[in-house]
Structure formats: C-alpha cells, structure tokens
Amino acid sequence: MPTSRRLSIAMWCAGIASFALLHAPQGLLTFVAADLGRSAAAVAWIISGATLGLALSLPLWAVLAARRGVAWSMRVSATTSALIALLLPLAPTLELLVAGRFLQGAALGGIPALAVALVHEVISGRRAAVVAGGYIAAASIGGLSGRLVAPLLAEIGGWRLGLLLLDLVGAAITITMAVLLPRTAPCGAPAGRTLRVFLRQLRDARLRALFLMGGMLLGAMIGMYNAITFRLEAPPYALPAAVVSFVFLAYLGGTAAAQLSGRLSLRFGLRTPLLAGCALMLAGALLTGTTPLPLVITGVVLLTTGMFLAHSVASSAVAGFAGTDRASAGSMYNVFYYGGSSLFGWLCSAAWTASGWPAVVTVLGALAIAAGGCALAATRR
Template sequence: MSTEFAGYRRGSSEYRRLLIAMFAAGLATFAQLYSPQPLLPAIAEDLGVSADTAALTMSCATAGLALCTLLWASVADHCGRVRTMTVAVLGATCFGLLTPWVSHYPLMLLLRTVEGAFLGGVAGLAVAVIVSEAHPSVRAAATGLYISGTSIGGLAGRIIAGPLSEVMSWRLSMFAVSVVGALAAVLFITLIPASHDRQRTPGASIGSSGVGSALGFFHKIKGLLTNMQVLALFFAGFALMGALVSIYNYIGFKLQAPPYFLSPTLIAFLFLMYLFGTVSSGAASRLTGKNGLKPVFLTSCLLMAAGILLTLAGPLPVVVLGLAVLTTGFFAAHAIASGWVGLLSLDAKTQATALYNSFYYTGSALVGWATGLLYTAAGWSGTALACTGLLLLSALFSALALGKKAG
C-alpha cells in the first residue's frame, strides 16, 4: 500500500475502530491466558497434584507464548501484521474453547501450550500494529488503551473464573472465560481496519532476497542480544513477570490455608489489585518526563520488592497491602521497560518488542513453575524471598547497564 499513509488520526471512524479492536484483542488474549490462575488450588485438589504441577496450567501457556513470539514476528514480516494477528486470535480462541474439556492432564497441558503459542501472535504484534496504523500523535494513547485491554482482560479472566468455581467445576469456569474471549476475538476481527503494511512482491520470500531478509532478521536479533542496555531490559522483563506471576500463582494456596481460610471468590477478588497497575503505568510515564527513565524504573522495581516482603507478614490486611504495592511497582516498571526497549532499538522495533515479550513470558513460565517447587519445599517464605532476590538482581544489572537517557 501507499507509503504516504500517515496513520489514522483522532476523530476518524477508522481510528475509533482501531482502538476498540485492539482493546478487544488484549481482552481476548489475556482473559484466556490467565483464567486458570485463581483455579490452581481447585485444579491441584481435583487432580491430586502438587502446587507446582498445577501451576503448569499457567506455565505451559506462557511458555508457548514466549517460544513463538519471534516466529510470529517473522510470519508478520511476510504476511502482514493484521492478517497474522487475525489467524493468531482465531487459533487461540479455538484451543481455548477446547482445552477445558480434555480429561487427560498431560494432553491438556499440551493444548495449553499450543493455545499460548497462538496467543503469542497477538501479544507480540499488537503494539507494532498500532505503530503502523495510528498517526504518531495518537500512538501513545492507542498503545495505552491496548495495555488497558490486556490488564482488564487478565483481570476479567481471573474475576470470572474464581467466583464461578464455587458454583461449578473449574473446567466450566475456564470455558466460560474462553467464551468471553471468543466474543472479544469476533469484535477484533470485525472492527480492525484494513492493514497498511507494505506488501512484499511475489517471490520476495524465496531466493537471494529471502536469504537476505533472513540474514537481516538474525542480524537484528544478534544486535539486540549483544546490547547490554537492551539485554538489561530483557532480563528486567523476565524478572518482573516471573516474580508477579509467582506471587499470584501461589498466594491462593497460602490464603486458603490456616489461619486465613479465604474462599475462591475472595481470593479471586485479590486480583482487583491489578487496577492499581492501570493507574501506576500512566503515573510512571508522567514521572519519567520529570525525573528520567532510570530513577523511576529502579524505584518501581524496589517498590515491587518491598511489596513482596510485606506478604511475609501474618495479618491479612498487611498481606493485601503488599499485593497492592507489588502490583503498583510491577506495572510502573513494566510500562517503562517495554517502552524503553523500543527507544533503544529504533531500527529493530518489531524484533525488540518480540524479544522483550519472549523474555517476559519465559519469566512467567519458568519462574512461575520453579517457585512452586520452593513453595512445596519451604512454604510461602521460600517463594517470596526467591522472587525478591530475583528482582534485586535485575535492579542491580539495570543500575549498572542502563544509561540515564533512553538512547
């Protein structure tokens, strides 16, 4: 299409459709991805497995997402971002509707992995679609609305599934969330405006030009992985997401046990703490304009670590306060890190975004499972202290590697 396209502007019908479509994409993706999280104690009890084994329901999906994000970026380079996102959201929805009904747990985990792989095509390409379709003057607002969709989607998946599990099986609860995801996917497909990706000429993906394209792709990846500033942000994404998912994976086990005895509904409502993140991500962006990226980013990481330490306390109000503090710190730090990666990688934005997402969701899959082993062996203190240590290590790496400015 014409390279003169400047992007959809505020007030146009296409811009409004783009906003709603991207919000729906975030909702469809993250509602399905996180719906099992409040159900982990019920899954463990029903299947007779340990907490870390039940957590594989989450880790397998995020592992599939992490492993396939770069693949989707490569596919999008050849087939177009919007078309690729459409295929991805359709595939994820189909597997999301099927997975809860599989009785054989290992097969269910395999299907969750495939579902996560398709979800990677949405999570990895959404911001790149916004950059290519929205006018520069409204890209930040459009990206912010998509991120709101992801946080509301993740929250909706948990809030719907948790209370439903008290009146129906955990399988029906997961299925109900997948139905919501399917409706959001239909909304995305219906409303997303026509893509303005540059069209490749026939045969561009084969022969010498195809080899050159592949070499250019891997050259960009190598450049990103050898840039210490970018690598520090990748590791930050790994640590931030790994710690957050670990805390929320196992907090239900802690709070359903003595002396708390909280119901699944009350535990699900703890995920309302994510609303603090909706506020803190925007506040962090404003603070960086006054104080710089690095100080606000490091402060946010330390705030998250402090929140995790508060969950070690006995009184329930202090534990809840800790969840609020760590969630506030997480969303602020993640908002800065994900944006900073793009600023440091102007000639490889798509690859940088994809790699950040790969590290981010690898942290969710790997740390989210490994800290379950610590929970089984050492209880909540083992999980909380491991997450705190990981965050402090990441903050130290960032403090040493990152410059004061974005690039």
C-alpha cells in the first residue's frame, strides 16, 4: 500500500477513535446527572477533566516525540488511552470518573498533539493539506458517533453500559491506527531545546493569536454541547434523551467544512476562511437564543460548521508557520485548544446552571467575536 494512502487511513482511524473516546460521555451527561444526583456544572467536569488532562500532557508528548519519534509516541498514546478507557465504566463515583477521565485525556494527548505534524513529516505539498483535513473530518465523525450512539445505548442498559461498548470500539480502532502508522525517525532533541522552542513560539505574534483562537473555538463548541442537552430535555421542549442525541448530527456540517478547509485556504488564503468560520459561529450562537426548535438546531449546525472550518485552517496554518518545529507548535496549539475546551466548556455549563440559556449565548457570542479578532491578528500583513 502506498505510504500516503496508508497514512490517510491511519489518520482517519486516529481522528475517529481519539475523538470518540474523548467526547462520547458528552451525550451521557444528563444520564450521569440524574443517576448520581449532581448538577450540570458538576457533571461537565467529565468532559472538562479529560480535556484538561489532555492539554497539560501535550508539552510532554512533544518532548517524547522529539526524543523517540512522532509515530512511536502516537503508538504509545493509542495503547495507553485504550486501556484506560476500558476501566472508566467501573468508576463508582463522579469524582473517580472525573479522575479517570483526566488520566485518559493525558494518555490520549499524543494523538491530537502529533497527528498533523506527522502528516507534514511524511508527505508534503497539497496532499499534506488534504490528508490533514481528512484527519479533522474524521475527528468530527468520531465526536459525532460517540455522542450520538452513547445516549441510545444508555436508554437500553444505562450510561455505564453505553460508555463501555463505545470504549471497546474506540480502543479497537485506536490499535488499528497504531499498526498502520508509518515509521518516523526521532530527531533526538534534548528536552531543554523543546522547551525553548515553546517559549519562542509563544513570543511569535501570529502563532500566539492562532493558539488563543483555538482555545476559543473549541471552548465555544464544547460549551454549547455541554449545555444544549440539558436545555432540550427541560421545558418547553421536554424532549427524550434519545431524541436529543440527534442534535449531534450537526457534526456532519463540521465534517464537510473540515474537508473543504484545505481547498478554501488554497483559493482564498488564510484570513477569509478563518473569519468566515467565526462569523458562522456568531450567527449560530445568536440563533440558539431563539425559541423555535428548528432555529435552535440551525444555530447548533452553524456554530459547529464554523468551528471546524476555522479550526481546520488554523491548525494547518500553525504547522505551516512553525517550519521544522511543527510538532512543538502543534502541541502548543492543542494546549490552548483543549485548555480552552476545559475552561469554557465548564463555564457554559455554569452559566446554564446560574442564569439559563441567555447567559450561555452571551458566552458563546463573546468567544466567537474574540476568535475573529485573533484571526485578524494572525493574518495581519
């Protein structure tokens, strides 16, 4: 099998499995809250704990990749995260479940931290942009499948059974990715050099703007999905959880946007698709503040599509701006990306608990506008 084709399949496996494992419990938050008697803000840490662990682990994965190779590090990440995933449904309390999710996120961090860097290391040119876009598209499918299937399984056998079955499938796909990854050579860079590269990249105005933008993008989307299930299961909608799970089909808009992102950036440059993504997110946030259910769902689709469009272009731009240090830059981007997810994902749930959906819309709109400002800063001539 040609290297580019093998890598493309591996990246699809990486995107599907890693994001299914990371985000599947989001469709189970209302089940966990009801079962354990906890608030929306409390159970939101099931998601925020995992993304926080992932964010904090990313510099370590970058150092390990420099010492042992990108592909080797991704294989270790895949194997470790798969094993931890299988233990999570056994956690007896919310606190232990959150702790396990933190460890799972830390173990899983090597895949999103290094995937785009691996693509650019193995292949180059337009083909690299297409394969990287495919990885982002696969990530949206993984996030969708986990969130969509988990509530349906939970309706049948409870949230623990739903989580276990999804983790089994995710672990199998993750191991498949590990087998398909091509070998890469380590550069043997000392840890001190890698840390100096991180500091230099943080001083780069373009990269810093893209790092901040990534945190706002994912934070807004995760925060919206954390809170929207509670809103739709409450009056005036009072929808069953199995029906509410279909709101995650909005991820298909993200899949299409991620696939188109490489071609759009080649045709229009970076600024136009970045700003278009932020504009779609703002429009979507405002629409979710309306009452008619079709308009609310349209808002969810627009925000999701805009997030994946902007994220796909931003993450690829980071790899391009960083040159030979793209693995370190990718890790730093993901530190902000998942750190923002942890912070703003919890903040939206806290806003819902405190003041209802208008407060959530305020947070989402502010994040979309701030992300647009970062896009302007990153593409300033």
